[in-house]
Amino acid sequence: MSFNTFGTLFRVTTFGESHGPAIGCVVDGCPPGLPLSEEDIQTDLDRRRPGQSRFTTQRREPDRVKILSGVFNDDTLAGAVTTGTPITLLIENTDQRSKDYSDIRDKFRPGHADYTYHAKYGIRDYRGGGRSSARETAARVAAGAVARKVIHGMRVRGALIQMGPLTIDRSRWDWEETARNPLFSPDPVAAEHFADYLETIRQEGSSVGAVVEIVAEGVPAGLGAPLYGKLSADIAAAMMSIPAVKGVEIGGGFGAARLRGEENADEMFPDDSGRPRFGSNHAGGILGGISTGQPVVCRFAVKPTSSILTPRATVTTSGEAAEIVTRGRHDPCVGIRAVPVGEAMMACVLADHLLRARAQAALD
Amino acid sequence: MSFNTFGTLFRVTTFGESHGPAIGCVVDGCPPGLPLSEEDIQTDLDRRRPGQSRFTTQRREPDRVKILSGVFNDDTLAGAVTTGTPITLLIENTDQRSKDYSDIRDKFRPGHADYTYHAKYGIRDYRGGGRSSARETAARVAAGAVARKVIHGMRVRGALIQMGPLTIDRSRWDWEETARNPLFSPDPVAAEHFADYLETIRQEGSSVGAVVEIVAEGVPAGLGAPLYGKLSADIAAAMMSIPAVKGVEIGGGFGAARLRGEENADEMFPDDSGRPRFGSNHAGGILGGISTGQPVVCRFAVKPTSSILTPRATVTTSGEAAEIVTRGRHDPCVGIRAVPVGEAMMACVLADHLLRARAQAALD
Amino acid sequence: MSFNTFGTLFRVTTFGESHGPAIGCVVDGCPPGLPLSEEDIQTDLDRRRPGQSRFTTQRREPDRVKILSGVFNDDTLAGAVTTGTPITLLIENTDQRSKDYSDIRDKFRPGHADYTYHAKYGIRDYRGGGRSSARETAARVAAGAVARKVIHGMRVRGALIQMGPLTIDRSRWDWEETARNPLFSPDPVAAEHFADYLETIRQEGSSVGAVVEIVAEGVPAGLGAPLYGKLSADIAAAMMSIPAVKGVEIGGGFGAARLRGEENADEMFPDDSGRPRFGSNHAGGILGGISTGQPVVCRFAVKPTSSILTPRATVTTSGEAAEIVTRGRHDPCVGIRAVPVGEAMMACVLADHLLRARAQAALD
Amino acid sequence: MSFNTFGTLFRVTTFGESHGPAIGCVVDGCPPGLPLSEEDIQTDLDRRRPGQSRFTTQRREPDRVKILSGVFNDDTLAGAVTTGTPITLLIENTDQRSKDYSDIRDKFRPGHADYTYHAKYGIRDYRGGGRSSARETAARVAAGAVARKVIHGMRVRGALIQMGPLTIDRSRWDWEETARNPLFSPDPVAAEHFADYLETIRQEGSSVGAVVEIVAEGVPAGLGAPLYGKLSADIAAAMMSIPAVKGVEIGGGFGAARLRGEENADEMFPDDSGRPRFGSNHAGGILGGISTGQPVVCRFAVKPTSSILTPRATVTTSGEAAEIVTRGRHDPCVGIRAVPVGEAMMACVLADHLLRARAQAALD
Secondary structure, three states, X not given: OEOOEXXXXXXXXXXXXXXXXXXXXXXXXXXOOOEOOHHHHHHHHHHHOOOOOOOOOOOOOOOOEEEEEXXXXXXXXXXXXXXXXXXXXXXXXXXXXXXXXXXXXXXXXXXXXXXXXXXXXXXXXXXXXXXXXXXXXXXXXXHHHHHHHHOOOOEEEEEEEEEOOEEOOHHHOOHHHHHOOOOOOOOHHHHHHHHHHHHHHHHOOOOEOEEEEEEEEOOOOOOOEOOOEOHHHHHHHHHHOOOOEEEEEEOOHHHHHHOEHHHHOOOEEEOOOOOEEEOOOOOOOEEOOEEOOOOEEXXXXXXXXXXXXOOEEEEEOOOOEEEEOOOOOOOOOXXXXXXXXXXXXXXXXXXXXXXXXXXXXXXX | OEOOEEOOOOEEEEEEOOOOOEEEEEEEOOOOOOEOOHHHHHHHHHHHOOOOOOOOOOOOOOOOEEEEEOEEOOOOOOOOEEOOOOEEEEEEOOOOOOOOOHHXXXXXXXXXXXXXXXXXXXXXXXXXXXXXXXHHHHHHHHHHHHHHHHOOOOEEEEEEEEEOOEEOOHHHOOHXXXXXXXXXXXXXXXXXXXXXXXXXXXHOOOOEOEEEEEEEEOOOOOOOEOOOEOHHHHHHHHHHOOOOEEEEEEOOHHHHHHOEHHHHOOOEEEOOOOOEEEOOOOOOOEEOOEEXXXXXXXXXXXXXXXXXXXXXXXXXXXXXXXXXXXXXXXXXOOOOOHHHHHHHHHHHHHHHHXXXXXXXXXXX | OEOOEEOOOOEEEEEEOOOOOEEEEEEEOOOOOOEXXXXXXXXXXXXXXXXXXXXXXXXXXXXXXXXXXXXXXXXXXXXXXXXXXXXXXXXXXXXXXXXXXXXXXXXXXXXXXHHHHHHHHOOOOOHHHHHXXXXXXXXXHHXXXXXXXXXXXXXXXXXXXEEOOEEOOHHHOOHHHHHOOOOOOOOHHHHHHHHHHHHHHHHOOOOEOEEEEEEEEOOOOOOOEOOOEOHHHHXXXXXXXXXXXXXXXXXXXXXXXXXXXXXXOOOEEEOOOOOEEEOOOXXXXXXXXEEOXXXXXXXXXXXXXXXXXXXXXXXXXXXXXXXXXXXXXXOOOOOOOHHHHHHHHHHHHHHHHHXXXXXXXXXX | OEOOEEOOOOEEEEEEOOOOOEEEEEEEOOOOOOEOOHHHHHHHHHHHOOOOOOOOOOOOOOOOEEEEEXXXXXXXXXXXXXXXXXXXXXXXXXXXXXXXXXXXXXXXXXOOOHHHHHHHHOOOOOHHHHHHOHHHHHHHHHHHHHHHHHOOOOEEEEEEEEEOOEEOOHHHOOHHHHHXXXXXXXXXXXXXXHHHHHHHHHHOOOOEOEEEEEEEEOOXXXXXXXXXXXXXXXXXXXXXXXXXXEEEEEOOHHHHHHOEHHHHOOOEEEOOOOOEEEOXXXXXXXXXXXXXXXXXXXXXXXXXXXXXXXXXXXXXXXOOEEEEOOOOOOOOOOOXXXXXXXXXXXXXXHHXXXXXXXXXXXXX
């Protein structure tokens, strides 16, 4: 990962600002011959789209994706397929409300990237957060939809497992449930608690953090490479690059620090064909940076949205003390919409590692 | 990060197996004119060296580093300096005891990378873990010593803050203390508890996990780049690439998920020169992936060593059920020696980002 | 250079097919604060635009560029400036004439990339050559216009110095002249000969090759890096990546093979300030892969357009013998429009190396 | 290519200075399971070794290569094989004669990289040219020996086809002959003329340029990628990165500029199985940057050695006018030893593209 591109062989470059003409991405390195339509991508985008419940920003945009390059169709084909050339996906910004930006222009919002962009570049597009806006994650989700085509035998799903102090009960985990509530909770009881809690937070003009879990099933053993191309390291970077994420763990994660060796190492037993079957998955599907064939399990922590209605002390661009209240359209818990974003990042990392594994070890 | 190289401009390539002739690294992209001697590097290596207490592997090697390229000295200079060309650091393996490897050759050790290397490559150097051995981290520490020269105004320090269920008391934090006990604990009281606990673990032939904290002070605001060159993402990947690491967090980390916006966002106040002074550091020195000028704070979780004396169920390379006991020389808590390794990785990431920031934004 | 991206720090990713909705590029890594308007880019694009004389394709498109991201303007600024985030430049395809593509769909055109794309990907967008169309070079020219902003103290110019068997007389070299004739010839006499010759070629439905020379002045000493980041190597790759280019040389080039050491090595003399002034420039401004401060001089050979009216033997996609005549709108000498493309590639390479030099050696 | 590493998936990092302890390389990304011994590499190194005839430097070194990592052997294997981890190859410097370097320390040698390294880094290892010495090419040849294992169905050979004003007669081309004369000439008659001419040059303390041709046979169609990963662009960069190379061409090269479309485009005819057979190979085996299945043909121009006995005007490091005579052990025609170096670079580029093609298009 570097600059605005991530991936080594399945390479995604995103671009665009919150209030510019458009956002989008270029996906380079995609294998040829994969069916790909705008509808395929739109389905994923719609899961991330704002304005779908009272818990996400009221910015209302259809987020319609256009494919500008990299696919081809003619009457000899059953539908558009990838050609192996760069796939450009464009999403126009249509709801950039005209407003007065002088407050955000002149003051650094605490918890936001305003000050750091200013320190780094000397100039920043302050409208809606510019490049640092979570709006950029739509481009990630679009790229992830392409990645899912590449890893078609694998399944990547995500869930919200903690909101502020509230957590799910894992005994009630039901993947189907994540599609039934607007919070992506896999636990229907927790979904209700989350909703009640978040409604209070929202009415108070506050915000709250969350933890998201992403699980990839069907991942073959052998993806990931020593020592700086570890699957775990690339997942960590991918998730940490999502706005507001402050922590990432694989498998047992921080909990592993409390364990003893006998508790942590997953025992192996031969299955009928003599291949290892693991007795547990503390490893989260990765050992030595390489996939084991078990589900790859990752969790990441999302901090509370920094845009809140409580006045906060800050500094102006000219160095004076000030207070700021961040009005506008914000998610009280950005962790919710981070679920499809986390899935997309996982799909992209797996697509990249699948291609890398094919190259060196002829694995598929 | 990819393959066996990490960094974009300050680039480190490591090589070598546990029981091959040598391990080492090539550091490319280092600025010219920096004083660099073997002693400078040896000092850092000695902090990681095995056999220094009863809590680290009894493999006894001097780990003497040789500089093979990239520095120059003549009588017009006060000492050797970097030339801007690749710096190669070599550490010969001298204590590869002759032993019977048939057990480890034929059986996959649970929790180790044996099975995944086998699945990926079809062949593996099983002696001492081969490439996946923690011995490789000596090369990281050597590279980190070079990185420290590049970031000479910054200070990177690490500490062991948790061992199994035991944690330090932050009110007793004393950086000096980390040099006084063999466990890198910043809390002298915890150091004793850790030692007692670990002695029990060791005598039982078991192992335990740990949490390490790395703090970088003097980091200027403006390091890190949106969106896939975030300082936080590169730190996450760097730490997650260390053997046995299963989780990484920045600043508040997973704790931020439990907070509300008012608690988490660090307020800013102007200092005497009008530059922002932060009232707290939940951000861990990074906002929007770019350094704020506050200390950069990172923690990572290390799983318990998978080599233990308790017999564990496993599978042979020919697919049969078996039991394995991992004898040999092992650290009961690899988290201890991960402290200088984590420092080295942080130093390398900061050196890389310092060069990257100079390039684009003429920052220094 | 790899995939559809080139550059290490000043990174250009191009996308788009000849007959898709649009072509364009994402320029990542550009320093912030540089004035950049669509007009700045349009000026360069207009020099490459088709349909400007009878010697270039009659495809008529305005090639209007839109900036989709990476610049910002408000009433505190004198005009739009770069922000340091990715700059996306889009050029819509407006003149994709509806036509019958069955001939090109079913037969591989000799000299074109039809067969190799088919062999590699199994599928190809055959309309107008798809991704392999010279139309993609408009995106390079657009990126080059941004690069020129980065290297504002340097001047990059190109000229057509050979067409088929005809060459210019260097004693008549006049840079102003390249803007006066539609062939970019620096020699007004040769310009007329070229035009007469090409008119014959054109009327015969044939095509001819050419040689282009690119000169960069004002390049500071110290750009380029040993050993695989040589300025010369990056220029070679950049020029060889232009469609139809089959050879690249720096300074004396292939002529240097015929020289003796005394003739080739450029002597140095101190100027008034003691800095080296070179007595000649056989090196083409590059020694050991690093710029000397003299003009950087590069030439590249462009093969004749493969689209000609003479029937040629070929093979169908189903493996049968066939003949093909490539009708349509084609340049009889693609070398002409390669002049602004070569300039753009040189500007991009220099911008990249300027940033790289800043990073490692604090040079500017 | 960037810094001291080249290749995207088959990645070679070289290190070392002419008069430091050692030179070498790390080859990363090599597929596992390939037989590889030091003897395999030594065979190639011996072809490049100095001191083998009166036409190459009298520096006498055995250039013995040691494999430090990345291969494994045990009694279950027939011999050492690659493991997929980084392969480190080390060649110690044994003949660094003690001498007085004050002349070269204080004066910039014309045609050498002395001044540009000084301008870039402010410091340089002037002993024997330091990093810019042609000695580094031994590391390339070693890496090339590994690459040949990866592309085992392909054959890469090189020849000297021009020396100063003298050229071979292609009608006498005999690959076997290149092994019979110390000049790698494929034409036995030219070999004698070259030898006579070079002896005169040598006795006069002068030097001369040359042209080398590299041919790769057995390259499958489909290697190389649009648009900045073109096989031709990577070959151009690879060859231009060799010391003293000033020009590179593919197939017809600069000669193509003189041709018309009918002469240049290679016609295709179906072979018995319906696959295209080309009537000629002006393309040099590459169309649109992708291999056609024909032999890949590349030529590069090598300038005359800049070290000559004729005094030349130069400048001292303190900015004063001076004269310099470059004594020492030098090749009067570095083009000779560039033949195995060019082969190695071609092998490395092909290995890299073979892996890249496998990854995206499952081609092998």
